[in-house]
Amino acid sequence: MVASSFALLGTLALVGSAAATYTPGSTTIKLQARDLGLKNGDGSVNIPGLLAETERLSRKFERNRMNQVYYAQTMKDPVARQKRGTMPLSLPDPENAVWTGRVSVGSPAQTFSIFFDSGSSDFTLASTACTTSCGTKKRYDTAASSSAVKTTKQVRTSFVDGTSSIGVVYTDTVTAGGSTATGQDIVAATSLSSTVSGLASDGRMGLSYPSLSSAGSSSLMFTLAAQGQYVTNPYFSIRLSYTGRSEITFGGSNRARIAGTPRWYNVTPAPNGIRTYWQMGLSAPMISGKLAAPVATHILDSGTTLIIAPPSAAAAFWSNVPGAESYSDEFWTYPCASPPDLAFGFERAYATKWAVAESSFNLGYLQEAPDRCVGAVIGSDLGLGSSWLLGDAFMTNVYVMHDVVANRIGLSLAR
Template sequence: MVTFALTALALLASSVSALHSIPLTRRSGYVLESGAVNLTAFQNEVSLMATKYEKNNRILRTNLFNDKATSRSKLRERGAVSLAIKSYAVWTGPSYIGTPAQSFVTYFDTGSSDFTVADSSCPTSSCGSKARYTVSKSSTAVTTTTTVTTNFADGTSSKGTLIKDTVKIGGLTVTGQAVISSSSLSSTVADLDSDALMGLAWPALSSAYQNPVPFTQYDQGVGTKGVFGLALSMTAGKSSLTFGGYDRTKMTGIITYYPCGLTTSAAYRTYWQIAASAPFVNGVQAITTRVNMILDSGTTLIIAPAAAAAQFWAAVPGSAKLDSNFWTFPCDSPPDVTFGLTRVMKKWAVNPDDFNLGVIEGDESRCLGAVATQNLGLGTSWILGDTFLMNWYTIYDVQNSRIGLATKK
């Protein structure tokens, strides 16, 4: 871990005028008309995450280990299912593809690596009302011979052609960016409340093993060293994604940097993750071993393997198991939850209001907790979704393979 004074970091960050920020908005829907938590929405989100990480695991095996023989039956064991309702954990903003630019409402996800958009040939039955990318209308588009097919454990799939084209985000422009122009979309992707999905994780998780936008930005020397910054908030107008550096107006104090960890059993970087970390409840470490923590803007939840989640909730006074994925706690006594990242003593808190997902319908004394469990095929690793990310300004540094956290304004 390396800590710098913010004034010193001015030498590393681009000037404010060189930053390229876009506002982000989030779909609502986690609260029922009664005021109780929409449990179905969160159960759906857990299923979506299972499907997403099943896809990531399959891509990783293919890209790094050339393992294309994983059976459908083994994939089904992870419990991924087709989704009956849309995910609400979608942070969206504008992006533009091609020359002249074609505009798309884009879901930005730090937990995946593909940039996927609906092709003009995609029928309504598959791509719904999403904006379509018309390759022939872009003078800078280069069509490759690569076809990308992504199979999901629920039996659905997406198929598209790899295109290289100019992409603009918040005034930042990269050329030859890999885009999957999809002629068909899995319901897993089609149901997302956006036109396009832009993954911001490492290239090893890309279906075609191509650079996501921050890595293209770094290779082309656009902005500052492949750095992007993320500020998430439930307050309207407070969320933004900044490319070409980080936005000092969104944070205060010092930035603490952690090395981006390697995926267990693979000497590669895949996710934006921090190793040797642990959750704490009321000041006491809540699990017996330290694990990788993956920062994923694609979910509201904090997701842990079953045994670790059970250990965590055993440390929460008055907690009770609600179903196979979730626990509740007494609304009048929320736990003090922090995360110790690496073995350094500094801890990062989760606001009790963020940890509390809402009151259980029919029992206003019980509240739904943000730590859930699901088998994502990640071994002992945890997922830190926006329940955690909304509390801090996060910086993702491609060149130096590190993650920064700072106090958010």
């Protein structure tokens, strides 16, 4: 099955750290896949669904850019940081790839189905103060939690449909898979745009750097590490799969999901020196072992299904794919019978190639031309400069470890 056609929905089991293959002391959440229809039942590609995905990503990364500006400004002025008032809210639009699991919040615990997104940083829930605009989402009841503390921070964002989302930042106890952080920032949404109210989870847990947070908040693994947990293994690991092997592990990894020895890469900061995304510089796609596009920074993001490149870089890539044809400004097709031999190399270590399986790369055939398939490399300007975005089409092929102390990314082939 094609990676872009699915989401992970969390009717899940918690796996104890006593299992022999897990890092001692780590905790893991198992995930389950669900088809969201980017690929039609007959195996053809759903072009409107793909267009909606690129539109959603444009909004997500616009919010991230605004958050980066706020963060850079307030890092220079601690007083201003404490006074941050109206900021963009990062609760996602309806997703085409949602990786969710059970997370408990508060005292006593309230349990939610949460989307884990390595391409953002806020933890956002619908609150009991949100009425009709939050739909059927389970509400976070701050009054029922003895550990909830309201802060002075508020976030707000406007959507193209004319509605807005508003939230107040609380701190509370958060437990994910047995890993517990106290005083974790949570955006308790009091109003949700109609654009996001249909999201198939109760909220989003961002896993990236604080600079992407609308409230300047640390995401969960950063909080756990700051509180002295997982000193030996201050990282979380993600395995995305559509064969029942998907999971996220806090404080270590699962050797049963790793094939070979992990290769570690440094997280590349933004030009201003601030770390933002889980990204690697001096990287490039390769076709049949040869560079297929200019060298650039590549971002790992579990919050999208696709591989997104700037339009010029995507055009350069597809010019190296035999038989490729432009379908639109964003999408290209290739002969279904002759998929490209695609891999990525990071930080100029191109001898180590991370391959993308044909099943991950193929988004489906064209109904009007069944011998032509749409490829997962899309051209779209997300405001990321020359950077590429590697979503599930890449991440389902690898096991990824994210070290929040050493600021590095570990990759291995996935089992």
